Structures are given as structure tokens and as C-alpha cells.
Amino acid sequence: MNKTVKNADEAIKDIQDNATIMLGGFGLCGIPENSITALVKKGVKGLTCISNNAGVDDFGIGLMLQTRQVKKMISSYVGENAEFERQLLSGELEVELIPQGTLATRCMAAGYGMPAIYTPAGVGTEIEIGKEKRKFIVDGEEKEFLMEMAFDADFAIVKAWKGDNHGNLIFRETARNFNPMMAMAGKITIAEVEELVPAGTLDPDHIHTPGIYVHRIFQGSNYEKRIEQKTVRAKG
Amino acid sequence: MNKTVKNADEAIKDIQDNATIMLGGFGLCGIPENSITALVKKGVKGLTCISNNAGVDDFGIGLMLQTRQVKKMISSYVGENAEFERQLLSGELEVELIPQGTLATRCMAAGYGMPAIYTPAGVGTEIEIGKEKRKFIVDGEEKEFLMEMAFDADFAIVKAWKGDNHGNLIFRETARNFNPMMAMAGKITIAEVEELVPAGTLDPDHIHTPGIYVHRIFQGSNYEKRIEQKTVRAKG
């Protein structure tokens, strides 16, 4: 069950124009750096990107915005990104903002084969427009929920800390974030890892994403792991 | 955040007659042995038990059947249990059989605050009677699903391998099974562990159930860990 590919170029080689891709990460933490670089190099266009954030001007998905490869972003928070703002205001870029928990759960739904889920997030706000609303009794109280649909993504691209050639993945700290759900949700899932080990090396109890969800895996290189907001305290 | 209690008796002391309780485990693997013994000792009656299986005649939930403490079992497979069969046929015991994945997912729904989920399991069978059926398009094909409701359990009782005083849990091998979802789903969750360690001992990346879901934890004793079907192969 060897799913190893040589590098990011090989992993993403069949991603075509107008594909829908999920990209793991929260802010710049746990993002598939190598794959993003490869997508920029390949120059694939018209992408719909499902990712919690859109990177910054010169890192993460921001790099794909610079090259105008992204047609649409589906995110919960698009943050501080001047090029993003320019493209959005000029109408070059379409943006769908959805609550972060809804984003996570719509990924999970896809991975768990659930066509739709119910969440209270967005009830009574503009988010509910066009969505089915439904009341359920929860803890003895009637409460309204929105029906949200599972995502349907051609590719999911995730970044893990360690992985093996079966595609088993282990994430590190808060770099886990959206990666496990997106790994489950992609029709084709590509995983890049900091360290690729032979099957049997990872403790089966420690694996966060079983290899069945992962179609291609490679060991990335030159991880920058940029910090978006370095906050420290004084010593002593 | 010390959630440690002395033992099973203390952990279950406020479980009253007619409570609905979830019990983790698959077959006899990963079942909360100490808590079951304490429930038998306490003699609480009229219980509704949500558990994948019902134990065997003289172990697991079977012990609570012998003492006629169980009013209703919600399970996917009740297996080989003579006393169970006797009580069922005599009308003393009510049984609701539901698909295993539905059972797991209804627990998960409760833990994830989703009032209902959709699953195709049981469509076209007697399981669909009385349930809402709905069509969704999945991978371009129309498919029918049943709406299944999140469980509403007063208590969840789970068994983990290791835990800490914050209630963080790590499971071992296939003894994990239903335990993590049930831990998330109980209004009050009780965890018994083979080894209880101080907070900070367990690697935060290895924790399967974060302590926020667990209300009481204790180190169990005298685990029998009975094997239901010992199957071996000859050496060499």
C-alpha cells in the first residue's frame, strides 16, 4: 500500500483548471506549503479553494491570489491581505464566508458520508438566507438549526507532521486544525509531511488520520512555518 | 481541574433508578468493568442502557441483566446471552436494535451538538419505520437517507487505558470503539482507567478524549478483560 509520490509537483500534477480544492491550516499554521508552491508553479487557474483563511499577501494561499489562480474562496476569515481585498473589490475574486464551525463540520460530514448536518451557527443572521431552517428539541428546549451540506471537493491537500507510506498521518499541536477533516473529505487527498517514515513506525494508537483517507503522500522540504503574530512575554 | 473520584462506587453514586446510561465497549472489549460491578452493588433499577452489546451471561452488562436492573437495551447486536433471551421472550426486557454505525453516529451527534444526522443504514428495511426519509444527491446520484436523532443520555460510562486528573483519556487498540463518542455524549461522563496519571503526563497530541467531556475519573482495579472468542494460530 505504497502511496508515496516523489514531491509536490508529482502529487498535484492532475489538478486541473476549475478544480475545487480544500487546503488545510489555520492562519499560516499547518498549511501545505510545498503543495501551494507547486500549484503556483503549475499555474492551474480558476480554482475554488475551501480553506479557513486565505493566507497573507506573500505566503500561503496569498501566493495563489497573487498569480490570480483562485476564482473563489470559501473561508471563515480572510484576514489581512491587501491583494485579496483588491481582487474582491474589483470583482475578480468571489468569496463565500461561512462560520468556522460550519466549515469544519461540512468537511467532517463529507468524510463521514453524511450528506448534510444541522448547526445553530448563523440562525437569525444573513447566513441563513436560502438555507433550510428546522427546529429540534435539545435539552428540553426548542432550538433552530440550519441545514448545511457536506462539501464536495475534487482534492484535499493537507499538511501533517509525520506520515507513513500507507498514508497514516500524525499532526502536531494546533497545526492539526482543519487538516484531519479535509483529509477525510477530498475525493483525492494529498498529504505532505515533515517526516515520512515506513509503515509500522508510527504507533497505531497515535494516528490521527488513517491511511485509507489519503491517496498520495510525500515528504516536503524547506518548511518555512511562518509565524503570523509572534507574541512573547518578557523573561523572569 | 481535579475530577478524580475514589472509586466506581463514588463515581456512580448519583445514578438513580430509570436513568438512561451509555456504556462503552464492543463485545467485552473496552467495557467499564468496575462501574458495572458498582451498579450491580448499588442495585439501581429500571435502567435504559445504550451499548453496542449486552455482555455475556456472567460478565459485562450481562451481570446487570441477571439482577434485572435493565428495563431497556439499545444495541446493535445482543449476541449469545441466555438470560437476555429469557427476559426478552418473557417481556421483562425491552430491546431496540439499531445499526452499529447509527448507534455510533447518534452518540457522536450528541457530543458534537448536532440534533440529528442522516445515514443510509436501514433504508428500505424495517428500521426506517416511523423515521423521516430524505433524498440527497451524493456524488451525482440521488440516494435516500434516514434522519436519526442524537442520543440523550443522563450518564455515559467509559473505560480508557490511561487518563489524567483533568479527565483526558487515551484508549488502547480496539478497546477504543464506542468509548470516545459516548464520553462526548453523556450529560455526566464517568471514565474508569487502568492507569491514572497527573495532568501534564500525557502527550497532548495523543489524547483521544479531551478532559472537557469527562466529569469524573477513577483508576479501576482488578480488570479481568475477559476474551469472548480466543482465536489463535499454531506456531511455526
Added chain:
Amino acid sequence: MLDKTGIAKRIAKEIKDGYYVNLGIGIPTLVANYIPKGMNVVLQSENGLLGMGPFPFEGDEDADLINAGKQTITTVPGSSFFDSAMSFGMIRSRKVDLTILGAMEVSDNGDIANWKIPGKMVKGMGGAMDLVASAKNIIVAMQHVNKAGESKLLPKCELPLTGIRCVKKIVTELAVLDVTPEGFRLLERAPGISVEQIKNATLGRLIIEGDIPEMVIE
């Protein structure tokens, strides 16, 4: 006519390199023994394991490590453990390539009955309903006829259903058949079995086109 081992051996030929496979209890469990050496196949056990290995050696059994049939087992390199929600999640999202299970009855539209006999003690459906409702490829290992000689390949199941329109292929002691929109399509005869015998043993619509080869099993 095939014995249980023969059925398992014939089904093993349906497994392809790179498959994730879920094996039900009974004959399907035996299939694991006949997967060609060198083929990369990962066995899923729905109680929370990918990468199931053979039974342990005497003395090595581990109470925490069982399969969905509650038998003590082992793992192979590359295995992973997960909870039941994720296990059925991967089943529902069709990540498992092939599901092999037993049946009491199959109808010629692919309905399956394998969990309940009216009047007999019901043990429960376990994970069978989830598996048949979601699996992308289901092969059934079953007896063509019951002990009274009555066909179990029917126009319509008489027993309570486990799932509908889901079975893709059937391997019995007599034959290999595909389930098609037009009914059971006979693909192979068991050694020494005639087309006539299969016809007589099949109550559902049966399609017989051209010469039906005898199956080849090592």
C-alpha cells in the same frame, strides 16, 4: 460443488491490489487466507481497525485487540486504530473498496436479507445494515439453496431485509453471478456443476448467455 474454502478462494480472486476490504463473519473471514502473497490489501474491521492481521500465536492474544467477530487478532505494519464513529464514517463515505459478507437470501435486484429470521431469537444487525447501505462493491458469500433444497436466490427476499439494491456479485457453492438490472447473470459454474443445476437452484431471474465457463481455483 464448492465447499466453504472453495467459495472463499473464489472470492479472493475478486480482490485487487491496493484494496481496502471489510470481511464479514463466517466464510468472508476465510477469504483473508487466500489473498495472493505480495498483493497490498488492507483489511478493515468495523470495530475500529485498519490493517488486521492473522490470529495471534497461542499466548500472544490481547483482550484489547479483537475483530468485529470478537475474535482475538493481530495487526500488520501500517495499521491504525480509530473509534466506531470514524469507522462507520469511512464505510459511509465509500473509502472501503470491497465488502464481503454472508447472506440468508438475495433477490435478483440486489436486495439482501441476512440478519433476522421471524420466530427465531434476533441477535441484531450489528454493522451489516451500515455496510450494505454504503459499500460501493458488495460480494455475497452464501449457499445457493437451503437445507431443504430451496433456492436462496429469489425474485424477492422473504426474510426481513438488511439492505436494498446493493449486492453486486454472489459466490455460492454452485456458481458465480453478477447482479444486474435484468437479474442474476451467471458468470461461472462451480467444478462439476451444470448450467441446468444452477437454473434449478435459482428462483430469481437468471440470465444465461453463451457458454458458461467452469471456475478456475487453485
Added chain:
Amino acid sequence: MLDKTGIAKRIAKEIKDGYYVNLGIGIPTLVANYIPKGMNVVLQSENGLLGMGPFPFEGDEDADLINAGKQTITTVPGSSFFDSAMSFGMIRSRKVDLTILGAMEVSDNGDIANWKIPGKMVKGMGGAMDLVASAKNIIVAMQHVNKAGESKLLPKCELPLTGIRCVKKIVTELAVLDVTPEGFRLLERAPGISVEQIKNATLGRLIIEGDIPEMVIE
């Protein structure tokens, strides 16, 4: 009048031993600094952490360890990491005892607006809509009036809503107020602030019953 630190200190008094708390960006983040020593409180960060600790010492920052505000942080003993689905799962299932967040406007029925200003670039709601839709106890840290001196405690929010009927308590530079079915109930005055000043700064229904004590903050 309270400064930001004062608001954070006052809110910290609402935290009880044994609480799991989610702190939003801005003033709520400061609250962590004023949780009484010895109190067992676990901070949840919705990007996947329970047991958030203070900022790291210079040189100890770890790119893999950030909070929901994307700031480098540390963990405390007993912490755990999990994915975003579980994180919002525990939020939706009301395992988090208290959520503290900022707001642009709150209405006297508990509606909150804090994510979008028409005509300005929208950055997104992040996790705010999930938090306000599910949290069992929401305290808002906000300014009572905007820079033009206009009330932000309104009969009805004018900005696009983040959530409805969810805010339980508000701490501003002027006052502490509960949100009740009858409107804002004034509980405490900030040091040096009169009831009259609070009245003038509040457009929504305001309930003033009996003597309103001045708040006590160390």
C-alpha cells in the same frame, strides 16, 4: 470609567472554579491575566486546544502552537489538542462554560453584531457565529458608546447580526448589565460613573431597580 484592563478585570470576576472558558480576540484575551491564582480554569482556543497558557518567552515560540487570534502561545499541564470539528463540537454541545467576546452592538433582547460593517471590507465571522449560537453563557466586553458618543446598547442592532438572543451579560467602560427578557438590567456602575450617565449612554430598554452599586475591582 473603566479602561480595557478594568473591563478585563471585572469580567474575570465572573469566572468560577472549574470553568472551561473561550476568550475572543481583543479585551477578552486580557481576561486571562486576571483569573485569580489557584482557580482551576481551562482556556479553550477554537483552533484546537484546551489548556492554553501564556505567551512564550522570546525564542520559545513555536509556529505549530497558536491561538485563535493566530498569536504564539504555550500550553499548561493537562492540555489537549484536537481538530476543528471536535473543537466546534464541544462548543455546540455546550461543554464550554463561558464565552467572552467583543461586540460592536448588542440589542436589549441579547442579539449581537460583531463581524461586519456595511461598506467596509469584510474579514469574516471566523468562529464567532458558532460561539454565539451555542454558548450557554456569553459575556460581552464592549464600549458602551462609539467614538461619536452614540450608544451601542440598542433596542435593535443596526449592523448585520452575528447571533440572536444569546448575550447574557455585558461589561462596558461604564457599567455591568444583565440581558433579561425585559431589557438591559443595570447591575453595577463603573467607578465615578453615575446612573444618569449610563442612562444617557443606553438606547435600549434599561432596567434600574434600587441602588446601583459601584463595582469593586482590585
